[in-house]
Amino acid sequence: MRNLSSISTLRNAQAHSAEPLLSLKRVTKLYQRGSEVVEVLHGLHLDIPRGDFLALMGPSGSGKTTLMNILGGIDRPSSGEVLVDGQRIHEFSDNALSDWRARHVGFVFQLYHLLPALSAEQNVALPLILKNLAMRERQQRARAALAVVGLEAHLKYKPAELSGGQQQRVGIARAIVTDPPILLCDEPTGDLDRRAGDGILELLQLLNSEHGKTVVMVTHDPHAAARARRTLFMTKGVLSQEPEA
Amino acid sequence: MLSLIWAALKRRKARTVFTFLSIAVAFMLFSVLAAIRQGLVGQLGGVSASWLNTYNRTVQGGLIPLDYTDSIARVPGVAAVSALREIPGTYVRTPAEPVTVFAAQSESIFNVFADYRPSPGALRAFRNDPQGAIAGPALVRRMGWKIGDAITIHSNPLRRDGRTTWHFRLDGIYAAKVPSHYQSFLVVHYGHVNAALPAAQRNQASQIAERIRDPRRSAEISRAIDTLFTADPVHTLTQSQEAEAVANIRQFGDVSLLVLAVGATVFFTLLLIVCNTLYQSVQERLTEFAVLRTLGFRSRRLVLLLLGEALALNLSGAAAGLLGGYGLTQLMHAAVASVLWAFGLTLAAVFTGLVIAFAISLVAAGIPLPRMLRIRVPEMLRGV
Numbered sequence: 030m031r032n033l034s035s036i037s038t039l040r041n042a043q044a045h046s047a048e049p050l051l052s053l054k055r056v057t058k059l060y061q062r063g064s065e066v067v068e069v070l071h072g073l074h075l076d077i078p079r080g081d082f083l084a085l086m087g088p089s090g091s092g093k094t095t096l097m098n099i100l101g102g103i104d105r106p107s108s109g110e111v112l113v114d115g116q117r118i119h120e121f122s123d124n125a126l127s128d129w130r131a132r133h134v135g136f137v138f139q140l141y142h143l144l145p146a147l148s149a150e151q152n153v154a155l156p157l158i159l160k161n162l163a164m165r166e167r168q169q170r171a172r173a174a175l176a177v178v179g180l181e182a183h184l185k186y187k188p189a190e191l192s193g194g195q196q197q198r199v200g201i202a203r204a205i206v207t208d209p210p211i212l213l214c215d216e217p218t219g220d221l222d223r224r225a226g227d228g229i230l231e232l233l234q235l236l237n238s239e240h241g242k243t244v245v246m247v248t249h250d251p252h253a254a255a256r257a258r259r260t261l262f263m264t265k266g267v268l269s270q271e272p273e274a
Numbered sequence: 275m276l277s278l279i280w281a282a283l284k285r286r287k288a289r290t291v292f293t294f295l296s297i298a299v300a301f302m303l304f305s306v307l308a309a310i311r312q313g314l315v316g317q318l319g320g321v322s323a324s325w326l327n328t329y330n331r332t333v334q335g336g337l338i339p340l341d342y343t344d345s346i347a348r349v350p351g352v353a354a355v356s357a358l359r360e361i362p363g364t365y366v367r368t369p370a371e372p373v374t375v376f377a378a379q380s381e382s383i384f385n386v387f388a389d390y391r392p393s394p395g396a397l398r399a400f401r402n403d404p405q406g407a408i409a410g411p412a413l414v415r416r417m418g419w420k421i422g423d424a425i426t427i428h429s430n431p432l433r434r435d436g437r438t439t440w441h442f443r444l445d446g447i448y449a450a451k452v453p454s455h456y457q458s459f460l461v462v463h464y465g466h467v468n469a470a471l472p473a474a475q476r477n478q479a480s481q482i483a484e485r486i487r488d489p490r491r492s493a494e495i496s497r498a499i500d501t502l503f504t505a506d507p508v509h510t511l512t513q514s515q516e517a518e519a520v521a522n523i524r525q526f527g528d529v530s531l532l533v534l535a536v537g538a539t540v541f542f543t544l545l546l547i548v549c550n551t552l553y554q555s556v557q558e559r560l561t562e563f564a565v566l567r568t569l570g571f572r573s574r575r576l577v578l579l580l581l582g583e584a585l586a587l588n589l590s591g592a593a594a595g596l597l598g599g600y601g602l603t604q605l606m607h608a609a610v611a612s613v614l615w616a617f618g619l620t621l622a623a624v625f626t627g628l629v630i631a632f633a634i635s636l637v638a639a640g641i642p643l644p645r646m647l648r649i650r651v652p653e654m655l656r657g658v
Contacts, residue, residue: 098652103568124572131570138655142565146281156569158275203569215655 049076049112050210050243051100056109058095058266069095071266072109079210082237082244084254087263093247094215096263100245101134101213102126113211131159135204135242137233139216141196143188143203149175150184153202160207174202178232194225201232205242212236214246218253230256275575279582282555290587293551297591298598300544301627305599306606307533308623313614314530323489323514325386326496328482331511337478338508343379345502346482351495353487356382357479359467363429365417366439373413375427375440375460377467386485389449396421396446404466407442411449412457419444425460434472484512492517541630548638552584556642563646564654573647580643584635592631596624 058070069092077083077100085093098104099111102118111119118129143152154171162170175181178198188196197217204212214233218226234256236242246257254260262269283290328346330336340357347355359377364370376383381401384391391397392408400406407425409417419425425442432438442462468476486495496512503510513521556563563576596619603619610617 094656095652101568103651103655127567127570127572129570130568136568138565142561142655144278144281144562144565146285147277151277151281155278155566158278159570159575 048079050079050081050114051075051077051245052110052112053096053099053106054110054112056096056099056106056111058092058099058104059107069266070099070106073266073268075261075268077243077245079243080237080241082234082256082258083246084257084260085245085247085263086249086251086254086260089249091263092266093263097213097215097245097247101136101211102130103136131156131207133209133211135201135207135209135212137197137200137204137212137214137217139219141188141193141200141220143196143199145188148185148187149180149191149199149202152188152199153206155203156207170206171202174206175199177205177236178202192225193221194228197221197225197229198232201229201236205236205240210241210243212242212244214244216247216249218248218250223252226250226253275579275582278579279586282559282579282583283586285555285559289551289554293547293587294591294594296547297544297588297631298595300540301592301595301631302599302602303540303595304537304627304630305596305603305619305623307537308626309599309603309606309617309619310610310614311530311533312620312623313610313617314533315616323492323516324485325515326484326486326492326499326512327515327518328484328499328510328512331500331509332507336508337475337480338482338510339506340477340479342503342508342510343479343482346484346499349495349498349502351486351488351491351498352484354382354385354485355482356386357464357482358383359464359478360480361427361429361440361467363427363440366426366428368417369428371416373417373427373460374458375429375462377462377464379464383461383483384448386483388485392446392448399445400463403443403445404463405441405443406445406463408446408448408461409444410457410459411447413460414444414447416458421446427460432472433470435470440467440470489514541634545634545637548584548588548634549641551587552580552638553642553645555583556580556646560646560649561654564649564651567649567651568655576646577639577643580646581635581639584639585632588631588635588638589628592627596627600624 053073053075056070056073056075057068060067060069073096075096085096087093095104099106100113102111102113102121106119109119110117113129113133116129118126121129144155147155150168150171153174154167157167157170160167172181172184175184178201180195180198180202183191183195183199186195188199191199197220201217212233217233218229221229230253233244233246237244237258244257246253248254262271328338328342330338338357343355343357346352356378361375361377363373363375365373381397384397392400396408400408409419409425413419421444423444425444427440427442428438429440430438433440440462442460448461484495484499486492492514496514499512500510566576566579567573600619603617607617
């Protein structure tokens with residue numbers, strides 16, 4: 030599980046530099062619901078330094094996931110700016126945003142979103158298809174990533190043959206296999222029991238502290254949020270340091 | 275990408291297998307229909323308006339007096355004439371296989387059908403051998419004959435001595451460049467056959483073949499030949515080989531239309547089946563496509579993925595069907611060859627089949643494509 034040697038680079042040295050890696054300026058997000066326009070995010074400002082482990086907490090519908098989708102470039106703000114490592118990603122075209130996601134962000138989902146017909150190894154190797162690597166190279170990197178999450182013995186297992194905790198580990202391996210600097214985790218323990226959830230949180234801590242990944246984690250669970258370096262609270266589209274009373 | 279295409283096909287194994295079988299059966303049927311169509315239109319292969327055939331018009335299948343040959347040879351525009359006496363028979367060692375023997379006046383047949391002309395040495399040997407025979411290359415291969423072999427043919431009509439066997443000797447093989455249907459004749463000397471027939475059967479021909487100088491005048495020369503014999507007891511019917519083949523095809527005109535109609539119906543039904551399969555498959559995997567978009571897959575890659583899936587399914591099914599169809603047409607050939615001698619699956623038909631499979635893939639992938647490209651990733655990931 031602690032075999033890190035095959036993942037290409039470590040980023041410890043980059044942790045906590047002064048320049049924010051992710052930065053939101055005056056970000057709003059409007060949704061059309063029938064004839065009604067709903068403002069989900071209200072002019073948000075947020076700086077996330079490189080190497081941070083940020084937990085985003087808040088009630089359902091408060092805009093946490095929308096915020097994370099905007100940070101990850103899978104949704105666009107209605108107004109405002111999204112800067113990642115100095116790049117204004119809200120101005121990118123769809124294709125440029127796809128390429129950017131492939132290089133910079135690893136996503137971990139509450140429901141894992143593994144492809145059921147593929148083995149654990151094939152699922153993890155999926156993002157490597159975009160790197161135009163040879164099959165053998167893809168396999169080696171996928172195996173190394175699975176070793177990091179402690180699943181080196183489960184390469185050929187299909188998702189249905191794995192427990193929830195193991196599936197989430199495969200999801201994390203898929204998120205880190207291209208060695209992106211940012212990990213965005215949407216309720217990564219939301220579908221797991223406490224023990225499996227703890228294992229996942231330990232893993233995220235490890236990836237943050239030893240691999241230098243900048244982790245943003247949306248969670249309802251204060252126990253999970255306690256593993257982060259800091260926690261922000263989202264209430265009705267507004268961020269705060271403290272939970273709503 | 276290949277692993278993704280394979281995984282998509284394996285996702286619902288039963289559905290993929292049934293669709294694959296539908297495609298394979300449709301293309302097997304296409305192979306048979308294409309072979310029938312080839313059997314119809316292939317009759318035109320190797321025929322020419324330069325060659326005319328004269329038959330007995332008074333009695334269908336009846337004989338023509340041999341002396342008509344000299345009159346026909348004098349018709350302006352006729353370059354060569356040969357009277358032919360057909361003796362349908364079988365080779366004694368393979369009684370189940372028919373052999374068509376043409377008794378021709380000396381080597382005149384090779385003046386009419388110049389493309390068939392054997393080597394000068396073979397022709398010389400034939401000229402000097404009253405029992406000599408020149409065989410088509412396909413017939414020689416089928417019977418396993420060698421030059422110099424004695425060939426005994428069992429046939430009707432009866433010889434005047436009451437026997438039904440004819441003895442020949444293989445002197446040569448005529449040119450192999452003629453179409454396959456014309457490669458299975460045995461050409462022997464008219465004089466040898468004529469002398470052995472009963473008196474009432476002698477000096478007659480089953481048909482008279484002519485070569486004319488200008489194929490554009492075939493209709494005019496045919497009329498001129500038939501006019502020669504209007505005052506004789508046996509009237510003639512002369513037409514070019516091409517006109518003969520076209521008339522034969524016309525007899526099957528409705529069948530040809532039916533073949534096309536059945537083919538079109540089969541492929542339209544197949545298109546609906548494949549479209550349904552791919553549409554369902556895309557509909558079930560919208561979340562997977564959203565995940566792939568999240569991982570950085572561009573729309574173009576997803577289009578290629580869907581197209582690859584459609585092509586893999588259709589082309590493999592079509593290939594299996596065409597292969598099975600080829601086997602089936604081979605099995606059917608013996609049964610239909612007497613009516614449709616050109617019956618068979620051609621390379622052009624195989625190519626057409628693969629083009630159709632490709633076209634079906636494009637349409638079937640194109641229908642669910644807008645749905646796949648319209649997905650809103652955030653909603654799909656939330657399971658909305």
